[in-house]
Amino acid sequence: xxxxxxxxxxxxxxxxxxxxxxxxxxxxxxxxxxxxxxxxxxxxxxxxxxxxxxxxxxxxxxxxxxxxxxxxxxxxxxxxxxxxxxxxxxxxxxxxxxxxxxxxxxxxxxxxxxxxxxxxxxxxxxxxxxxxxxxxxxxxxxxxxxxxxxxxxxxxxxxxxxxxxxxxxxxxxxxxxxxxxxxxxxxxxxxxxxxxxxxxxxxxxxxxxxxxxxxxxxxxxxxxxxxxxxxxxxxxxxxxxxxxxxxxxxxxxxxxxxxxxxxxxxxxxxxxxxxxxxxxxxxxxxx
Ligand code: MN
Numbered sequence: 001x002x003x004x005x006x007x008x009x010x011x012x013x014x015x016x017x018x019x020x021x022x023x024x025x026x027x028x029x030x031x032x033x034x035x036x037x038x039x040x041x042x043x044x045x046x047x048x049x050x051x052x053x054x055x056x057x058x059x060x061x062x063x064x065x066x067x068x069x070x071x072x073x074x075x076x077x078x079x080x081x082x083x084x085x086x087x088x089x090x091x092x093x094x095x096x097x098x099x100x101x102x103x104x105x106x107x108x109x110x111x112x113x114x115x116x117x118x119x120x121x122x123x124x125x126x127x128x129x130x131x132x133x134x135x136x137x138x139x140x141x142x143x144x145x146x147x148x149x150x151x152x153x154x155x156x157x158x159x160x161x162x163x164x165x166x167x168x169x170x171x172x173x174x175x176x177x178x179x180x181x182x183x184x185x186x187x188x189x190x191x192x193x194x195x196x197x198x199x200x201x202x203x204x205x206x207x208x209x210x211x212x213x214x215x216x217x218x219x220x221x222x223x224x225x226x227x228x229x230x231x232x233x234x235x236x237x238x239x240x241x242x243x244x245x246x247x248x249x250x251x252x253x254x255x256x257x258x259x260x261x262x263x264x265x266x267x268x269x270x271x272x273x274x275x276x277x278x279x280x281x282x283x284x285x286x287x
């Protein structure tokens with residue numbers, strides 16, 4: 001069984017642009033090494049937005065050196081980028097964007113959602129890339145709800161496999177290093193064991209609910225994340241009430257991390273180069 005290393009609440013609450021009121025689940029709370037290869041997790045909402053003629057969101061900005069993964073729970077986000085990709089992320093969909101050598105994009109509330117208003121709830125997760133592919137070509141995976149297999153966990157509980165493998169089901173997301181990402185819903189009374197490979201650092205993020213982890217640690221309420229050791233394979237979850245969880249695991253990337261805002265590279269020089277390249281328009285612009 002994997003060992004629970006810690007349980008954390010959000011480190012900061014802030015707005016990303018005017019569309020994403022987020023609770024940051026790492027690294028602002030100091031959680032960093034125990035969640036390698038993941039760099040950042042923002043939990044936006046759930047928040048109600050009034051009907052609006054103007055779409056809220058975050059305008060043109062760059063990324064280099066990692067991947068952004070957006071998971072939609074409620075509401076919808078419209079995305080377009082300098083590599084020519086565009087799409088809408090609806091509830092149940094996942095966008096897996098590899099910024100790699102550099103992308104400029106915008107992330108806005110989808111027009112119909114903005115017009116009608118409603119509850120907005122999203123996660124954005126940043127996944128690090130190994131040094132060898134940080135400067136590779138950007139890539140875009142728009143993954144729809146229908147493409148994501150669901151593993152029946154009994155008692156009206158299930159896990160949607162976004163990336164990696166769970167109990168024989170494979171997720172559609174293509175990743176550069178071994179990563180698991182599961183959207184897990186547990187009905188009250190469910191007791192399940194997830195098998196996660198030896199060597200993976202693991203996070204169990206409880207969006208809401210009440211979970212007993214490995215028979216001991218209680219994670220109750222909203223926006224709490226537990227980390228587990230690379231040693232061991234099993235993660236035992238018992239739901240004391242209906243719960244929504246995101247389980248993330250991966251092999252750590254043991255390379256230096258130098259980050260500055262939207263750029264995550266290995267050295268300070270590479271960060272300065274990223275700033276110059278962005279300012280020189282080398283990451284492109286939105287049409
Ligand atoms: Mn972005």
